[in-house]
Amino acid sequence: MRTASALAALMTLPALAADPAVAGNPFFTEWKTPFGVPPFASITEAHFLPAFREGMARQKAEVKAIAEAKVAPTFENTIVALERSGQFMDRVGSVFFNLTGAETNPKLQAVNRELMPLMAAHRDDIQLNHQLFQRVKTVWDGRAALKLAPDQSRLLERTYKGFVRAGAALTADQQTRMRAINAEQSKLGVEFGDRLLKATKAFQLLVEKPADLAGLPEGTRMAAAAAAKKAGKDGQWLFTLDGPSIWPFLEYAQNRELRKKLLTGYLERCNQGGDTDTNAIVAKVAALRVEKAQLLGYKTWADFVLEENMAKDPKGVYGLLDQIWKPALEVAKKERAELQAMMAKDLPGQKLEPWDWRYYAEKVKQAKYDFDEESVKPYFAIDAVRQGAFTLAGKLYGISFTEKKEVPVYQKDVRCFEVKEQDGRHLGLIFVDYHPRPGKRGGAWMSSYRQAWVQDGKQVDPVVVNVCNFTAPAGDRPALLTSDEVRTLFHEFGHGLHGLFYKGQYRGTAGTPRDFVELPSQVMENWSMEPEMLKLYAKHYKTGEVIPDALMAKMKKAATFGQGFATVEYMAASLLDMDWHTLTTTKPQDTAAFEKASLAKWGLIAEIPPRYRSPYFNHIMGGYAAGYYSYIWSAVLDSDAFQAFKEKGNLFDPATAAKFRAEVLSKGGTEDPALLYQRFRGRDPQVGPLLEKRGLK
Template sequence: MQIKSISRNLIVAISMTAGTTTMAQQAPAEKNPLLQQYETSFKVPPFAAIEPAHFMPAFEAGMKAQQQRIAAIVNQRSVPTFQNSVVALEASGEQLRNVSTVFFNLTSANTSPELEKISREIAPVLAQHSDDIYLNAGLFAKVKKVYDQRAAAPLTAEQQRLLEKTYKAFIRSGANLDAAKQSEMRAINKELSLLTVRFGQNLLAETNSYELIVDNEADLAGLPPSLVTAAAASAKEAGKPGKWRFTLHNASVMPFLQYAQNRKLRQQIYTAYTNRCNNGDERDNKEIVAGLATLRAKKAALLGYATHADFVLEENMAKTPAQANELLNRLWTAALPVAKQEAAEMQQVMDREGKGEKLEAWDWFYYADKVRKEKYNYDAEAMRPYFQLENVREGIFAVAKKLYGITFTQLKDIPVYQEDVVAYEVKEANGQHIGVIYMDFFPRSSKRGGAWMTSYRKQAIDKSGRIAPVVSIVCNFTKPTATEPALLTPDEVETFFHEFGHALHGLLSNVKYETLSGTSVPRDFVELPSQIMEHWAFEPQVLQLYAKHYKTGQLIPADMVEKMKAASKFNQGFATVEYLAASLLDMNYHTLAAGQKIDPLTFEKEQMSKLGLISQIAPRYRSTYFQHIFSGGYSAGYYSYIWSEVLDSDAFAAFKETGDIFDPATAQSFRKNVLEKGGTAEPMDLYKAFRTRAPEVKYLLKNRGLDTN
């Protein structure tokens, strides 16, 4: 997943988090590291020197500086030009961007009660600041003047793209609305910013608050030794030595559901997982979900759109909800019968066990594993010893070098925001500096769940030359124990490759303007660079680079790889259906008409019933913990993973067709036409420049085992 980072230009899309501190908590400006030039290696943020009290003064200073620069643009008497209006606007928010990137990245990866308080308080302030920019009539007049005369201006293709993007940002923010509607827009944006923050904070608190404590060793039956050891360590850290502690973080709950023989405990933890923020307490998100859906629909209507999805998708490859739904429904039709067949196979296993039990949702992972072992003699847990984190990382670096000639060198003396974080300098084959990448791998209570890539500084080009990016990938992988290093599951390996693909998109960007840099592309295109990287993860010649037993150093056995390959399409009915159910739920929320009131649980149940979703499968994300769409920037965009999968499956086929998955010419074309271009052109044009044709869906269907031809 790629999360929206804060651009240096005025488009301060800060609908995420933030807050105010009292004057007593504020640090003097002259001692505020966020307001000084960073005197650090590669000019990264001086994390150790930054305290919560620094943020509000820095936010205020950044907003004030941007307001002053915008006032200068508005008050200038010169004829508006691309340079004195659009580029000046692009540069106006640099100081605020510096503060925002640090703050929002910390609230996602290493938050604290102090930062969360600031988030709640600053959110409406930043929303107002953004509105003050986009609804500034004088500023819009300058931009519009340049836009209206664009045909006669000697602009490059990238400059034309920036101009169009800037102009449309004003229109889509309400610049053409009358005063009354602009006032209404401001109120909506303020409320949206607050609800978004509350949703994410509630989910983090809810996830962290749950623990399943096991004190009877017999209840651990079936669990892998590595998970048992980790659970014992977790219990000890929580002040409960001699017991075993399981949580709702994926590295704990998912293997528990897959291996625990105790059915009641599986039901208990699964129910807790799927009812997060749905317990009628202070962390309940149902009212927030209803409020966000209602406000988004109302905002879209104000701007002249039929629905929020129409508003969002206008800027995406899909363009309309109908086109997005066409793909989702086509895949649903193919996947649902496969999922039903998978359920039937599991029920047969349960029937043979003779307990008279019927397959339930909390049984799926457990019996899927049994069927997988029975049909393919494949055990994913047996692969862990070959996937030591450090080896996987070196394998990923080797793949990047083979494809793009780039190298990675660990940086020892560089500021980090948490002791587990590591950083690397990225260089071209000739030694030229490309950028810096941070890697943050393990779960902690201060980090939200999932995995994502973000930026601390985006690539651009100024008078001094290329501004080198600083990116970060953040994960929640299985932690090392006292007796074992961090050993990844195959799913975690795939996640690592995925987020690294996003990082390459940010690192290899080669554009002039930050607004168009790296991952600043439509949601349904941004997942192409990440998902194509997944294809290399388990290719036999790639496994030879990193899949070595952590004790013996022996390469992963060929027969084990063959078993994994044979089982790769197993359970794809489930995987596809649970994802599509969430994607369609997202689209249903965001195609609501303005004024339509809903109860989230009733709405979700009705939509899943219409789809014919079987009871043994829940949407990958239920409404009250659907962070992607309610606090993660993917509203009306969760479909983008499968849309991008059409692209990445087709794109990887281009490598396979050459007979060499590292084919230099194909890799160079992908780098030049996709990774380096950012948002400087229409995504489909970029894709066609690489592939010489439009993508074909057949490769996705084949990869997922859903091809019925």
């Protein structure tokens, strides 16, 4: 066991020992925990602001020393020195921002509201520092003579462009406006997140009559009864907007009015006035982004963002989306006709509505394929699925996972596993946090408490985390996952492997473009439902029986059913995102009117709402602005990459896996992603495998 060498530099400063804000604050001491993970039980909300302020002060001093150095700027004393700055603040931030997503509370939210403007100003103080920028620019201008390695060239390019894209080359007046925009955006982003969480957790559908549960699977009923009891409504059934609650209800509940009520609650979040409404925030953020982009010389926010992505510009994104949107919409219309015909048997003369789609899709699936999603859930107990993902990683990359119960965790349901290489060397840790709770935002994501990189010639061992919102255990039953939840678990685990395998020497070259970052995650989904893989992990939670061949065959036949709906509802959100971020006016839009016009322009059918509507489209309030398309862009890559294994006739081909790890997973953003993919595949990606997989050809 070892802790990262990076922690050794983060000891208490003698000058701070008497400061009451420092005394007892875990961020000012070395963490003598297993593997150097955060001592969660010792950290309170009161510790964060003093630690952040100290982190900003330390980085400010580090940056001042770089900017005012009397020696000529070099790659090492300017670019690398800047890259190495801010480690104390990063340490604090890794804990804080992970907790605000997975385990927040009113005190943390209050800290976040106070912190964000401070952080925005701190970033501006660095990136708009003229003296510092001139040193960076000097190194950049002389790059041809430096003979840098590819990762060094990438770090230099990212550093220089980071300054330019932040406004370092603007006039003083323009920089003043840029600071104001950044400060306002940071406040609006926090407010959006707080309102969305409040609106999502506030909605409740309480069912009092057992008759209103007709059609619902036993596990869904048990989970709803447990939720009601926890909420002080014993004897009733509680349904919420969390995925494990809402989606089974919409798929199986016979009560049409309750389906309508639940889906309407989901679709109208943050859109009903009052203290959870976000329409004005969305419109203002979009307008500020236009202004910021145009200050920097770009026509739209999308032009600004996409310059750094594989797509390069809005035309590239729209070009790909158009190739898939048209066939997907045609398939969705055919699905609609099938669902309408099935509905006519129950409700003659009634029109199919959004709250009917999932319900009748299940009925059609059962009728056409004799397949019911509930029939496979007993084979998808969560621990077995997680172990399946671990087994896959072992077969592909030779790594192993061992649970470490002595490692501190931030919530009792979180589990920690040590990851080792085939030769027994420690690789890193992965936390898994799988179930909904009041302080956790919706969705699923991967993050890290410590990033992999090389410091002073020594590897810093990564600590990554997968956070999801899966079906929780009910009664004496373990958590039994849907096939979609299984794919999500494999997906986030793929992100985790990407973080664990990074071998770059710089933190600043770890990240990849937004439309490449989903490749390592989405490629893992391909294995999850393959028969060879299912036989390794899909075992009945009671009997241990391996999933039968007949059931796998039914599941495979039904796999492409509903892909019109799934692709269209996702792509509608992607197109909405792009339309918001190709605006050229700084005048705030009427959010509802803008959204309506966008979806009408693309011909979205009324029975399919977009996966995310503007008022709760959290992705585009953060890092996926003008980037939500990236899932489908990466889907082209992942389908083509998985085809490489199929072509070998061995889904676990070690040579192909080793090449994928070497050329993609371990490289992070050290080189151009198109080049990385070409080296792995031997050619550019092709869209055919994706269309075939989804039945859209």
